Amino acid sequence: MERVNYIIQLNAIFECFNKDARIKQGHITLYLAFFQKWNREFFKKTITVNRELIMEKAKFRSKTTYHNYLKDLNNWGYLKYFPSYHPARGSKVQMTIFFNSDSQKLANCVPKPSQKLVTSIKHKTKENLNKQPNVIFNESEVALFFKKNNWPEIEALKFHAYIKSKKWKTDNWQTIAKIFAKNDFKLKEPKTTSPISGYVDNLKNNNI
Template sequence: MNYIRHLNGFFQHLEQDERMTAYHISLYLSCFQLWNLNRFKNPFSISRTEMMRLSRIGSVNTYARCIKQLHDWGYVEYSPAANLHSGSIISCIRFDICVETTSDTASDTLLPNTTNKSKESKSGIFKKETKKKLNGKNRLHASIDKDYSEPL
């Protein structure tokens, strides 16, 4: 599981999905954080109280509506708890668009899918470059073209 590729894939889906509100995004990112803390093992248990606190959602009705819509729209697989004192079960859908390799070196060894959009066809939101560049680097001297295909 590549954390950065997954988030990039999520934001690509988000760019095309106009149904998503700030509540949905906040709730999904809270789910993603808990998934990360569970070392990306699906499914995992969540608590409504904890999810509402993490996502800063104050209404139980808003939480229930948003988690159901995230499930219906294919962002998560959600199974509500039958008992109020037990946690609900959730699985996050992977958005890091990759194909598996045939080598058995590691279960998460992935190669990028070259049939996807190229880096040049990024969102119109990010096309306008407002930061001053110095020899291919931004003013913080960080390289712009980074390769995230290497495992950490």
């Protein structure tokens, strides 16, 4: 079993998603489906995965879509994929740890393909920290809200990861979450200039 801190790993991966322009919503949902499996197996070094179950968790209907996003995550260093060509044996996945297990410091984000992964980063100065965008809501609040509404745990992770990756700052995230659930747990970029105005209009139209 790997020494993995659940919160630090998620925070680190969110930072990576924020800075990686290649990342799309599909990458996030697929990664979180693997992460939930990894967490439930106590962060084993390598996990055996069932493609159908992972696709269901990530809300993928196409095998091609699944394999395309999985190939990206593998090539970009977010995980290592070991396919199984035997019908009775599942494929294996090794998740990349984005922090030093001894010091619990966050690691650098996944770099460009020409660079190597770095195991740790220097502490940011107080001035730089003050410049970072503030997310009004945190993961525990989202998880609790989803639990109260009897919505799947994995969807709470997906919702929080996506909103945070877009650096939206809103105190009306519960409204967006309701629309997210009503739309079969799918989020789309708002077309208007305001981060939440499109969702608010949708809310009014659907009388939520």
